Amino acid sequence: MKAATLRSFLAVHTWIGLITGMALFIAFYAGAVTVFTHELQDWQQPASQDVQTGDALAQSQALLDAVLAQHGDDEGELFLTLPGTRSARAAAYWFDEGNGSRKEYVLDDAGKLTEANTRAGFVQFIYDLHFTAGLPRTVGTYLFGIVCVLYGLALVSGVVIYAPVFFRDLFALRVGKNLKRMWQDAHNVVGMLSLPFHVVFAWSGAVLCIGFILLAPFQFLVYDNKLLTILEHDLEASAHVQPAGVRAPMLPLADVLRRAKLELPELEPDSFGFHDPGDANAQVAVFGHADQRRLASAAAVVLDAASGKFVAKVEPTQYTPGRAFLNSLTALHFGNFGHYAVKWLYFLLGLAGAFLFYGGNLLWIEARRKRRQVEQPFKTRVMAALTLGVCLGCMAGVSATLLAGAWLPEAWVSRSYFVVFFASILWACIRPPARAGHELLWLCALLTAAIPFAAWLGNGEHLFAAFARGHWHRFFVDATALLMALAFWWMARATLRRGRKGDPNSVWALG
Structure with a gap:
């Protein structure tokens, strides 16, 4: 490759690194911590607050009844998390279809329904920090999507620069008085050895942050504003049903969970999703994970909320190609596979990635x-x-x-x-x-x-x-x-x- 071409790639690599490096340092360091999201939630709570499955269902049922008593006549969607999955206590999220608002509810120590601060808690804050760097959530998410695209360009240019001496210098770490050379060796070794993971992080980060923006040209120019309807089968557990406008009691959560386990015995539930709860046509989806020896394990069983009749299910072995791609990309990004061996590997890769961007800035200063x-x-x-x-x-x-x-x-x-x-x-x-x-x-x-x-x-x-x-x-x-x-x-x-x-x-x- 000509020297002028290499200099061009070096300029691209350097300036993209400087522009995005500090934001990516925050993303990787916070991301390394959030690999252990569930462990940090348990760490925060006293041992006396650990709950068993029966207690978790009882808490969740009490919260569901309290939310429905307040929103029983409203049209909307309700998402309910079991205690010990995303937080120590059950939490309910009400999405009002009329004005697009979202409210979070919990039961206080006296059992009274209380509106909580949405996205509160230190674990949620660090999780948001991972893809917003502390900026307002919408702005930060879109900004990080662009940063991930630039990050991919930096990876490509870095590989082109390092390719001519790849095998000769791959494991070279020349420690001595020449600090620039030492930092250069460390930067190259960490970057090349973790390259497959960085490619996954850059690609999945862009898709997760600005995926819908990337779909916009196809939505409006190719599919005549119908693309999201076409993709609904890959994005939702089941097709939406119009509400009947007639109130009907819903099955208890324990009965819903029992019927869901009959349809998918491997399901390990963590949350429930309700469309138009309290309506005669309401549906309830039991979300969780099913270990079926696939990269992605997200699963769901959808039932009629009033009768308990089976509607649909999503399991890893039966994913559509689109769902398999999206769920697998998400699992690769967050390390939601392989249990603790993968979690510790991702934790170390997150720290190594942060070092990569920190070291890149030091190289620029030394040069x-x-x-x-x-x-x-x-x-x-x-x-x-x-x-x-x-x-x-x-x-x-x-x-x-x-x-x-x-x-x-x-x-x-x-x-x-x-x-x-x-x-x-x-x-x-x-x-x-x-x-x-x-x-x-x-x-x-x-x-x-x-x-x-x-x-x-x-x-x-x-x-x-x-x-x-x-x-x-x-x-x-x-x-x-x-x-x-x-x-x-x-x-x-x-x-x-x-x-x-x-x-x-x-x-x-x-x-």
Whole structure:
């Protein structure tokens, strides 16, 4: 390949990396944490709140009855989650077809129906952070869809650049005084070895964030505004039925679940979906997972809500091609297959991906520093400050969010992240980069090390008690936090050591 062509690909790779790198760092770091969404929900709650299946159904039935008593005459859709699946208690989401509003309901400790803050809780906040970077949800989702497309271009250009020396330098990691070469080797090794996963993340991220926008030309120009109707079979468990306008009592949830298990014995339920609940033509879908040795395991059984008559079912072995593609892509993106071996692999890949973007920025800074003078260019100092502030601020902010989720009122969940995140950016801008890096890594270490103690105060069970009682979710969350705190401490010391003993003609020197 001509040198000019390689330079063009290098320019594309560099500038796309700089434009999207910090947003992708947040996406990958938050995504690594949300791999263990269900474990974090269990970690947050006291052991006394663990519920059995019968208790879960009783709680859900009480919540369903309370919501229907308030919305019994309204047209809409109701989605009900079982306790222990997405949160510690049952939650109901009412979608009003008349005005397009959405309300979330829970039962308080006294059993009274209470409207909850939609998308509240620290786990949900970190999940949203994964694909919005903290921006308003709609804007952030569309922005990240575009970022994923650019991310794919960066992957292609990186492969083209590295292909000529792929086999020679694949496992080369030359540690020494030449820091740029060391970072380059580490960047290349991590990028190439995890390339298949990055391709999946870029592709699935774009589809999940802006899939409907990508379908828009076909919807309006090819299929005469009927594409979504054609795709309904792949997107919905069953076709919608017009309401009869006649009220009819619905079967209890326990009876619905029993009939659903008869139709699909492998079903492990986690939620219920109702179309026009309380109407004579109402349908109820039991959603969950069915292990049928397929990549995707999402399954559902649809019944007539009044009579319990079987309507339809969705199971992995009977997916349509479109449903198989979408569900498999979702499973690949979130790691919803392979149990804990895959979860830990995705957790490590998320951290490695975050390192990839952080390292890319460091490479840009190293490539542009002046080696014969102490004063470094303004643009490298700005990039160093932003890289430290955004990346280290994100990690410290996520740890602060877990602290707030375990110990503080719910209103402090998002506040804690944004206070720490923006304070870190400000600190990185006013302090020398080496000092800021050392100090912000210490902040990450301290906040992360405090997580097990906050959990102890919040749920009354410390690390060793959780191990002794076999509460493995709580134990592993706390133990992982301590290991990551140790890693942050080690990096803080390494940063300070480099600032003191490294090249004095560098933006990272203490001076």
